[in-house]
Amino acid sequence: MKGRPLLYTSYEADQGLLNTTSKKVMLGLFLLVLVTIPFQVIPGLQFLGQADWLRLLSTTAIFAIGALGLNILTGLAGQVSLGHAFFMGVGAYTAVWLGGPEDGPLLGLGLPIWIWLPAAGIVAALIGVAVGPTAVRVRGLYLAIVTLGLVFIGDYLFRNWASLTGGAQVGRDFPPLEFRWWKEEVPVIDFTTPSTWFGLEVSGIAKTFFLLALLAGVYTLLAKNLQRTRVGRAFMSIRDRDIAAEIMGVNEFAYKLLAFGISSFYAGIAGALLASFLTRVIPEQWNLFLSVQFIAIILIGGAGTVTGALLGSAFVVLLPRIVQNFTLWLQSLALEGEGLLGAIANVFIATSQTDFGLINTMAGVGPGLSVAQLNLVLYGLLIIGFLIFEPLGLFGIWLRIRNYWKGWPFTY
């Protein structure tokens, strides 16, 4: 229908995921950028192709998978869970048990990725469904506390089960991202060492990035589809009004349990990928702070929206780096100390032990916050800010921009 982009002639077209031209164009551009990032060809975005930025983007992809899972439980079904880190840990240790070296001192079966990765999700989901019945009997803050308990049980378990986890503060190496059919000496595809693909030089981290981005893409599609079909609507109906949902025929208990299971599956996959990506992980990694980070992702991105989970992941993972770069820039201004800008920067930055400043760029000396502490403060401020001013998160801001241009130049 030329010139009438919103005229649909079939329900299939109306219910499609990419039901407008602009959505198609934007997704296409986004994918193009993703594919070309490691080759540093797009002017202005070349810095993203550097190894450290590719590491951040890979982490974003992993966090996005975890966040999509929490979004199903918290965003769709409305059950606030602080137990996400526990299920990620379960996934990671399932992966290492199945995929770790057979002949090492620690538990390991030496199986390939196509076994340990799905298994990580499935075991986490099974444990989620097993502990679910106690958890889904309570709501809201009470559920948050019950799931908080899970994190501490997990923390104790992981620290003390040394034959699997390597022990407290020690940790162990996780199976690398490489594809084998079975236990061959040389992997079929190794995602961590450089090689030539289709005549192009691809670095190890670039290959990792492609793999993780692809996985994140697949899970995004699955999550989006789930949300727009029967089960997703059942989740949302429980979130919005649980009694009415039951009278409409939604089995509240079964669906809460299902949400728990699916969410734990995503968490397990994300945990296994994160551990594998970081190569060495200590048991203390799977702590409350990780869970809180995921809550922050959901709230900052926009609860209940798939796009929000992705935006939130990018935001939370990239924020520390951006803050760091910003602080370094302020520091350079303050050290030069010339003009108004330098003076303003000097107020914020402590440049010497005796200098007063909000942010201290020298490790551990003098007043002020370190960059890491500043990040924590910013997380807190951002969560509070979004809850009060923009409950729909980054997605809400995007909606507002979109709606403004939809009607432009009219106000509505």
Place this chain on the structure above:
Amino acid sequence: MSGKLLERRAERSGPKDYDHLLDVTDIHLAFKGVKAIAGVSFHVDDGELFAIIGPNGAGKTSLFNVVNQVYEPQQGDVRWKGESLMGLKPNETAERGIARTFQNIALFPHMTVIENLLTGRHVRMRSSWLAGSVWLGKAKREEIENREIVEDIIDFLEIEQWRKYPVGLLPYGIQKRVELGRALAMDPELLMLDEPVAGMNLEETEDMARFILDVQDELGIAIILVEHDMGLVMDIADRILVVDFGKPIAEGTPSSVQKNPNVVKAYLGEEVETV
């Protein structure tokens, strides 16, 4: 009304092997010391418009909750086509074909009108979370088929212009209509309407009355109506049950109920009898 919902009426009109569609006998429901319902019995037949009236606090909504199995009565039985509903979960009563609207609107405010109605279709759909996630074959077909049924209902209730709005943003009268639509989407054989015209102006009330009569006539769905608008009840009900303080005080056609002295007493009070 067109399409699938009418086909369902034809399917339902076969021979029956039960006395009454819904048979409620001798319900006693108490919350601690408060006796909400004390010995109410009634029955509803196929395609009948049965009204329950009574002063505030008479136990009308509690009766709905007993039929839905949200409340478990201490005594009594609810039979659906001869089968006892006692001990089932609310969602199981929904699967059997009992739909309901609420006195204080209980739509899902963050979902659009279409999504709300599709949630009503939940009991009539089958696809699992896995099939839905993959969006292939059967699951996709099912979504689109049910969208068509939902569009029929949207058409019937004349809410086309609102279909993509989150219902939380809609005016009250429209929300009431959407709620009726969500109940209809469940493809029920019994529709329980809890004060469908509460807080509506005359025009909206007349619209709603028309919809209720259409549901009864065209779709052949039996209706239990709880309502305080006496004009509406007397005009459209086939039979009326009057309850007061949880007890039944009269039952019969609108005209007989109006003349019943017990009803007059319950609504208007009585003179103090002197000995």
